[in-house]
Amino acid sequence: MKFFKLPQQLVSLFILFFIIIVVFIIARRIFVPATFGVYGHYRASAIDTVKEQKINYAGAKACYECHDDIFETKSKSYHKDVSCEVCHGPSAKHVESGGDFAPEIPRQRDFCPVCHGYNPSRPTGFPQVIVAQHNPGKACISCHKPHDPTPPHTPESCSACHREIFSRKMVSHHYSLACTTCHTVPDEHLANPRLNQVGKPAAKEVCGQCHDKAAESDKEIPRVDIQTHGGRYLCWDCHYPHDPEVKT
Incomplete structure (x- = not known):
């Protein structure tokens, strides 16, 4: 009876796989801690290591x-x-x-900007300042009490908190519009902004004050029939109010 003989290249490959498996088993026994797996996929002795750390x-x-x-x-x-x-x-x-x-x-000026320095990734409404422009040279705690950081006076500009929107708006076609042109701002908002939210436009007619074909605004302002333009969509479904593009 003639036995099937494996090709030499397959024999070499099987030997290689066998060596790899043996090396893996030996390495695992050497490098994997003995307590690994006692409490699941975790090194049980790590608990004692953590306990030994100074609080x-x-x-x-x-x-x-x-x-x-x-x-x-x-x-x-x-x-x-x-x-x-x-x-x-x-x-x-x-x-x-x-x-x-x-x-x-912390009394140094560069401490508070870790949280309150302008950063566009922070949420809208979070108090931020441009450190180089905000009371240069003065320590933050000379005006703000750290345990009750209410501003010493009510901010006069929306940009004190809405820096990202302000920066975007200043390079747009809406740069000259006051925020209150579109938003209703209760007096309480300036003192306690998170509990007294600003009113936002809810209808096309707000944009129509300037952009409707019958509006009494400057001639160079783009005009549309506010009732039919965009169909069922509101203006801000397509246009970002703080930086609206102009279609020519």
Whole structure:
């Protein structure tokens, strides 16, 4: 009886696969920790490693036990959700020493812009400033109380909070329009913007004040029949109000 003989190239390939599998098994036994898999896809001994690490953060509750007056102020302010140690740094040593070790008190001007420096990726309405233009040379805490950072006076310009929209609008055809041309702004919005929202246009007629063919606006402004233009769609379904393109 004649036995089938494997081609030499297949024999070499099988030997190679066998060597790879053996090396993998040996390497796994060497490099994979013995406790891996005890609690699932996790190294069980890592729990002990974490326990051995020194605790640096005390937690906000520890701060409130002594600084209840500051907690009372902060709990009603815009910074109520900001943990104390975000600004003051790890404070476990301060708590353990009974106050002998003072936590960090950020007074430098470049600290607050970490959150409040202008960044277009931040949400609309989040207070932002262009640091180089906003009270140059003055420390933030000389005007703003960190635990209750209400502005010392009501912002006169919408750009104080809506910097991204303002920057976009200033290079558009709507640069000369006041925000209140399209938005209704309650007086309370300036003092407490998050609880008193600005009114936004809800009908085509708002745009029609300038762009309807019968509007009494400058001749160079693009005109349409506001009732039929766009059909069932509203103007801002196609045009971005703060930077509307002009079709010629």
